[in-house]
Amino acid sequence: MAKRERGPRERMVMSAAELIRRDGVSATGVRDVVEHAGAPRGSVQHYFPGGKVQLVNEAVAWVGSYTARRIVRYVEALERPTPGALFTEMTDKWAAELTATGFAGGCTIAAATVDWADSTESTRTAAAAAFAAWTRPLADALTGMGVPETRSEDLATLMLSTLEGALLIARAERDVRALTSAARELAPMLDGAVP
Amino acid sequence: MAKRERGPRERMVMSAAELIRRDGVSATGVRDVVEHAGAPRGSVQHYFPGGKVQLVNEAVAWVGSYTARRIVRYVEALERPTPGALFTEMTDKWAAELTATGFAGGCTIAAATVDWADSTESTRTAAAAAFAAWTRPLADALTGMGVPETRSEDLATLMLSTLEGALLIARAERDVRALTSAARELAPMLDGAVP
DNA sequence: TGCGTTCTATGACGGCTGTCATGATACTGG
DNA sequence: CCAGTATCATGACAGCCGTCATAGAACGCA
Numbered sequence: 001m002a003k004r005e006r007g008p009r010e011r012m013v014m015s016a017a018e019l020i021r022r023d024g025v026s027a028t029g030v031r032d033v034v035e036h037a038g039a040p041r042g043s044v045q046h047y048f049p050g051g052k053v054q055l056v057n058e059a060v061a062w063v064g065s066y067t068a069r070r071i072v073r074y075v076e077a078l079e080r081p082t083p084g085a086l087f088t089e090m091t092d093k094w095a096a097e098l099t100a101t102g103f104a105g106g107c108t109i110a111a112a113t114v115d116w117a118d119s120t121e122s123t124r125t126a127a128a129a130a131f132a133a134w135t136r137p138l139a140d141a142l143t144g145m146g147v148p149e150t151r152s153e154d155l156a157t158l159m160l161s162t163l164e165g166a167l168l169i170a171r172a173e174r175d176v177r178a179l180t181s182a183a184r185e186l187a188p189m190l191d192g193a194v195p
Numbered sequence: 196m197a198k199r200e201r202g203p204r205e206r207m208v209m210s211a212a213e214l215i216r217r218d219g220v221s222a223t224g225v226r227d228v229v230e231h232a233g234a235p236r237g238s239v240q241h242y243f244p245g246g247k248v249q250l251v252n253e254a255v256a257w258v259g260s261y262t263a264r265r266i267v268r269y270v271e272a273l274e275r276p277t278p279g280a281l282f283t284e285m286t287d288k289w290a291a292e293l294t295a296t297g298f299a300g301g302c303t304i305a306a307a308t309v310d311w312a313d314s315t316e317s318t319r320t321a322a323a324a325a326f327a328a329w330t331r332p333l334a335d336a337l338t339g340m341g342v343p344e345t346r347s348e349d350l351a352t353l354m355l356s357t358l359e360g361a362l363l364i365a366r367a368e369r370d371v372r373a374l375t376s377a378a379r380e381l382a383p384m385l386d387g388a389v390p
Numbered sequence: 391t392g393c394g395t396t397c398t399a400t401g402a403c404g405g406c407t408g409t410c411a412t413g414a415t416a417c418t419g420g
Numbered sequence: 421c422c423a424g425t426a427t428c429a430t431g432a433c434a435g436c437c438g439t440c441a442t443a444g445a446a447c448g449c450a
Contacts, residue, residue, distance in 0.1 A: 042428040113366055115219040161356075168305055
């Protein structure tokens with residue numbers, strides 16, 4: 001997964017994101033990140049003079065933009081572009097990932113929010129930016145599918161909220177049930193929003 | 196809030212739940228819980244011989260049953276009992292709590308899931324039990340409102356997922372926007388499920 | 391009164407945390 | 421070749437963590 005091309009710096013950011021989404025922010029130590037990335041330990045103070053806070057924030061930002069690009073790709077790949085189909089696509093992808101990894105890891109942004117939203121303002125801001133970066137392409141896609149512009153952003157937020165919540169419940173239950181049943185009910189409702 | 200009547204044991208469980216939902220599980224130390232509860236430090240090994248794991252699990256279970264009772268009360272208090280009205284009631288209550296507390300604390304169960312779902316099986320099980328304890332009365336209420344029994348549980352899960360996710364986003368954004376817009380869109384859709 | 395159980399108090403232990411000081415090495419440009 | 425910067429390596433620091441051993445206090449019961 002981690003190409004040789006990537007420098008130690010980017011590898012550390014990716015490893016941080018991976019470990020955070022699995023164990024949470026507080027439980028993820030910088031030594032763990034270094035080891036997981038196969039990076040030299042001395043690099044942490046060289047590349048991240050801001051310490052763990054900087055590392056975590058960059059991980060959050062990285063996941064934010066990476067996932068935003070993924071959303072765009074989902075939209076483009078839809079053969080029958082409707083809001084419900086898009087939502088089903090997202091829940092399906094997550095369900096597949098959860099089962100493939102044995103439910104070992106949820107959303108990095110959710111973990112960062114739960115763990116550090118109160119204590120570290122910069123991390124909370126980064127998480128909010130990530131959510132905003134996902135809402136925008138989602139709302140644009142909905143508008144492109146014929147959803148009235150006044151409702152596009154609300155519906156995008158609804159999709160995101162439901163996805164995040166279902167992901168959380170699925171992880172607790174070690175069962176994709178929450179994802180599939182949320183999609184089964186919400187998808188037709190979303191399609192009803194396009195006149 | 197904490198009545199004098201409650202023994203130190205229950206006060207510690209409640210304090211644990213409160214601190215966990217604010218700072219996460221890993222960031223909440225047993226010393227913090229003891230201090231927050233105004234309990235004697237020596238009591239922790241007396242009442243919770245299972246250590247921090249037991250304390251966390253009991254906090255999760257406590258929030259689970261407490262919130263389940265709250266859901267039942269919400270249902271009974273509705274003047275015009277429809278699925279949408281119930282969902283709006285829940286999001287409104289959470290939005291009010293978030294603004295009142297300065298967005299300082301989300302859902303205890305979500306925090307426990309994100310932090311310990313992978314590392315501590317018993318906590319994951321407790322979290323799953325809590326979600327189940329919320330789904331059941333919710334589904335029953337929906338059935339009572341005329342929702343077909345085949346869809347009640349799915350819709351209950353959808354409501355819960357959306358609520359949890361919107362709560363998360365709201366905390367990251369320090370804005371109840373996610374809660375209100377999710378309710379604005381989902382509530383009418385839910386009402387459409389009763390024939 | 392005296393015994394036994396329940397509860398509280400205190401201090402210590404090893405282990406892990408994030409951070410930093412210090413120094414060695416690699417590499418690049420003149 | 422040499423100088424200077426970028427990168428890496430190592431060890432130490434203070435602080436917090438969960439846990440436990442030990443002992444004292446409070447209380448009910450006979």
